[in-house]
Amino acid sequence: MATYTFAELPRWARKVGKIQDAIVKTATSEMLAGIEVVPGINRGGGRAHGTIPRDLGALANSLQSTLYGTSAMSAGGADSHTLIAGSMKAGDVATFSWGGGVAPYAQHVHYGANGVPGTFWRDVAAGKWPNLVASATAKAKAEIRG
Amino acid sequence: MNPELVQDALIDAVKTTAQARSLTPHLPGYEYEAITAPGVIIDFTPIDRPGEYLSGVTKYETGQFTVGVVVTQGQGTSAAYGHANALASALNTAAYDQGATISFSGGTIRLTKPVDIRPGYIDGAHWRVPVVASYEAKATT
Numbered sequence: 001m002a003t004y005t006f007a008e009l010p011r012w013a014r015k016v017g018k019i020q021d022a023i024v025k026t027a028t029s030e031m032l033a034g035i036e037v038v039p040g041i042n043r044g045g046g047r048a049h050g051t052i053p054r055d056l057g058a059l060a061n062s063l064q065s066t067l068y069g070t071s072a073m074s075a076g077g078a079d080s081h082t083l084i085a086g087s088m089k090a091g092d093v094a095t096f097s098w099g100g101g102v103a104p105y106a107q108h109v110h111y112g113a114n115g116v117p118g119t120f121w122r123d124v125a126a127g128k129w130p131n132l133v134a135s136a137t138a139k140a141k142a143e144i145r146g
Numbered sequence: 147m148n149p150e151l152v153q154d155a156l157i158d159a160v161k162t163t164a165q166a167r168s169l170t171p172h173l174p175g176y177e178y179e180a181i182t183a184p185g186v187i188i189d190f191t192p193i194d195r196p197g198e199y200l201s202g203v204t205k206y207e208t209g210q211f212t213v214g215v216v217v218t219q220g221q222g223t224s225a226a227y228g229h230a231n232a233l234a235s236a237l238n239t240a241a242y243d244q245g246a247t248i249s250f251s252g253g254t255i256r257l258t259k260p261v262d263i264r265p266g267y268i269d270g271a272h273w274r275v276p277v278v279a280s281y282e283a284k285a286t287t
Contacts (some may be wrong), residue, residue, distance in 0.1 A: 020261055092152060109215060112189065113269040113278045120191045123210050123257050127193035 019140050020090035021126060026077045026136035028088055031125050032065075032081035034132075047117050049126035051099075053109060062103035098122070147253050147285040149207065153190050155250040156211045156281065159240040160186070162265050167229055169215070183272050184229065187214035193280075208258070211237075211279040213232055216272040229235045234261035237279050253285045 004012045037060045039045030040053035047053060052060050057078075065080040067073035067087060077085045084094050099106030105113075112118035157173075164171060170185035181187065188211075195207040213233050217226045241248045242257040249255075258280045266275040 107265075107267045108269065111212070111264070111267075111274070111275070112187065113267075115181060115270075117174075117189060118188070118212075120210065120212070123212075123278065123280075124191060124193055125211060127191075127208060131194060 012097065014032075017090065019144070021088070022140050023133065023136045024088050024090045024092070025085055026139065027129070027132040028094065029082065029085040030132050030136070031129060032085065034128070035121050035125050041116070047119050049119055050121050051119050052121050053119060057108055058096060059103040059109060062098045062100055062106065064095075064097050064100065068093055069095060147194070147205070147207065147283065149192075151250045151252065152207065152209075152255060152281075152283045153211075155248050155255055156187060156190075156237075156279070158214075159248055160213060160236050163232050163236040167191055167232060169229060176223045181270075181272060183215055183216045184225070185216050186233070187216060187230075187274075188212070189214065200246055206282060206284045208280070208282045211281055212280075213277040215275045215277060216269065218275045221273075223273055223275075226266060226273050227263070228244075230263045230275045230277045234263055234275050234279075237261045237277075241279075241281065250283075252287050253283050255281050257285045258282050 002085050034050045037054045038048060038051045039056035041047070042055040045053055054060050060078045063074075063076065063080050064077055065075050065084040073084065073087060074113050081096055084096075088094055098110075108114070108118075110120060112123060153174075155203055164186050168184065170182040172179065172181060172185055172187045174188055174190055190232050191210040191212065193208045193210060195209075196205070215226050215229045215233065217229070237257065240246060241255055242260055245256075245258045247254040262278040264278055266278040268274075
C-alpha cells in the first residue's frame with residue numbers, strides 16, 4: 001500500500017477521485033447492460049421478471065440516456081447508455097428512460113396490463129444497484145492492490 | 147427462510163385495508179384472468195436471493211412487492227389514488243415507520259424506503275396505479 005505525506009495530499013485526492021469515477025462508470029454500465037432483451041410474447045417468449053420483451057424492438061430501442069438532461073450529452077437507442085455511463089464522473093446525475101412516443105406502452109409492459117404480468121425491468125435493475133456498487137468497489141480495490 | 151412466508155406476510159400487511167375498501171384481490175399467477183374492479187393486482191419481483199449458506203439456510207432476500215390498484219376507467223382517478231394512499235400507509239406503518247418490521251416464522255421484513263405510489267395508466271377497461279414497496283427479508287434463525 002502506498003504511503004502519502006501531507007505534501008502529497010493533492011495527488012492522493014486526484015487518485016481517489018479517479019477511483020470514485022471508475023466505480024460510478026462501472027456500476028452504471030453494468031446495471032444497464034445487465035437488462036436482458038428477450039423474445040416477446042409474439043415471438044414465442046414470455047414475460048420474465050427483469051427483462052425487456054422484444055417483438056418489434058421499439059421498446060428496447062426507446063431508451064433515452066442523458067447526462068444532466070442536456071442535449072449535448074444525450075443519446076437514444078438500446079445501447080445509448082454506453083456513451084453516458086462512459087462519460088460519467090462521481091456525483092453526476094444521469095437519466096435513463098424508456099417509452100415516450102416511440103414506445104408509449106412501456107408502462108404497460110413494465111407494470112403489466114390486460115391481464116399480462118409486468119416484467120419490472122427498471123425496478124429490478126435499480127434494486128441491484130447496492131450490489132453493483134459493492135462489486136465495482138471491490139474491483140477497484142483489487143486493481144489498486146494489483 | 148421460506149419465500150412463500152415472506153410473500154404471505156406482505157400480503158397480510160395490506161389485507162385488512164384492501165378488505166375494508168372492498169378491493170378484489172388478484173394474487174400472483176393471474177395471467178390472462180379477468181380483472182375485477184375495484185381491486186388489487188399483487189406482484190412479487192425477486193431482486194436478490196443469495197444461495198444457501200453452509201448451514202443450508204438462506205439468510206436474506208431483497209425484492210419488490212407491487213400492489214396494482216385498479217378501478218373502472220372513466221370515473222376519475224381520485225378513488226384509485228385514495229386506495230393507493232391507504233395501502234401505502236398500511237405498508238409504511240407495518241414495515242417502515244419508526245423502524246417497524248413485519249415478523250414471520252423464521253424471519254423479519256422491513257421496507258428499504260417509503261412506499262412509492264407511481265403514476266397511473268389506462269389498463270384496458272381500468273385505471274391502474276402501481277403501489278411499490280421495496281423490501282428486505284432477513285432470517286432470524
